[in-house]
Amino acid sequence: MDFQQYYESRKKLVNNFLEKRMEKRGISNVDDAMKYSLLAGGKRLRPIMLMATAEAVGANGYDFLPAACGLEMIHTYSLIHDDLPCMDNDDYRRGRLTNHKVFGEAMAVLAGDGLLTLAFEVMLEQRNVKPSTLVEVVHETAMCAGNFGMVGGQALDLDAENRQISAKELKTLHEGKTGAMFIAAVRGGAHLAGATDEQLLALTHFAELIGLAFQIEDDILDVTSTEEELGKPIGSDEKNNKSTYVSLFGLETARKMADDTTKEALACLDSFGEKAEPLREIARLMTNRKN
Numbered sequence: 021m022d023f024q025q026y027y028e029s030r031k032k033l034v035n036n037f038l039e040k041r042m043e044k045r046g047i048s049n050v051d052d053a054m055k056y057s058l059l060a061g062g063k064r065l066r067p068i069m070l071m072a073t074a075e076a077v078g079a080n081g082y083d084f085l086p087a088a089c090g091l092e093m094i095h096t097y098s099l100i101h102d103d104l105p106c107m108d109n110d111d112y113r114r115g116r117l118t119n120h121k122v123f124g125e126a127m128a129v130l131a132g133d134g135l136l137t138l139a140f141e142v143m144l145e146q147r148n149v150k151p152s153t154l155v156e157v158v159h160e161t162a163m164c165a166g167n168f169g170m171v172g173g174q175a176l177d178l179d180a181e182n183r184q185i186s187a188k189e190l191k192t193l194h195e196g197k198t199g200a201m202f203i204a205a206v207r208g209g210a211h212l213a214g215a216t217d218e219q220l221l222a223l224t225h226f227a228e229l230i231g232l233a234f235q236i237e238d239d240i241l242d243v244t245s246t247e248e249e250l251g252k253p254i255g256s257d258e259k260n261n262k263s264t265y266v267s268l269f270g271l272e273t274a275r276k277m278a279d280d281t282t283k284e285a286l287a288c289l290d291s292f293g294e295k296a297e298p299l300r301e302i303a304r305l306m307t308n309r310k311n
């Protein structure tokens with residue numbers, strides 16, 4: 021399998037779907053702010069992951085584009101809000117100015133709200149699945165995105181600012197903030213493709229582990245990319261006091277943790293055979309990524 025070709029073709033499907041769907045305008049110029057961030061690139065990991073999981077179970081991933089693209093809308097809203105001055109106060113995202121830098125803070129809040137709401141509208145436009153299955157997928161996605169998942173994790177993150185937290189607290193924080201949306205992607209694809217209970221269990225465990233490995237890798241990249249660029253010794257950056265896997269365990273142990281967790285995640289896919297190869301490659305991509 022040519023994974024690069026696989027990934028690019030799925031990314032194109034996602035981008036085309038999002039562009040087409042955003043042609044349907046609402047009543048105001050909040051649409052421009054929503055489109056600005058949604059169509060700004062990005063790896064499209066979560067929708068591609070949903071499709072690849074459906075394929076691992078034996079379905080066609082591209083049959084589930086509305087459900088998959090809803091996840092990208094939720095993810096994009098979270099990035100817009102995360103970049104706001106009251107949160108991380110970032111000026112750049114996906115290689116361009118952040119939403120609030122271009123449209124102002126109030127409009128950026130609304131663009132995020134609009135994308136979160138549109139996500140559920142679009143997911144419910146998914147056809148060719150039993151209504152009860154779709155309800156289950158949307159319900160799980162809502163739980164993963166909300167106070168039991170991403171929003172809860174972000175709140176824990178705010179609370180952890182400028183104080184040291186334990187490894188257990190850090191894990192809970194990231195299981196919510198980052199991991200929950202990967203669980204939504206994998207379980208969503210599994211449900212839509214009609215996975216058995218046994219398959220669902222293995223895939224859920226895979227998603228939990230790969231979310232953790234992705235976060236450890238993100239913490240590693242945070243220190244290695246910025247500090248290498250600046251020519252500083254790795255580990256010397258004290259720009260904030262946030263606890264990370266690197267600050268808690270050191271760079272070498274964090275690298276080993278990322279590797280071991282990825283291997284454990286891949287082992288969860290052993291019974292899926294050749295059909296899970298794209299999902300395996302996505303897992304490898306997520307943990308060896310350069311950006």
Ligand code: GRG
Binds near residue numbers: 063099114238
């Ligand atoms: C504001 C409710 C709320 C939640 C914010 C996702 C998130 C929660 C914050 C983003 C901040 C961050 C750097 C989180 C770590 C996970 C991460 C690297 C997210 C970026 O996801 P990618 O790499 O980004 O999939 P692209 O741009 O490729 O989609």
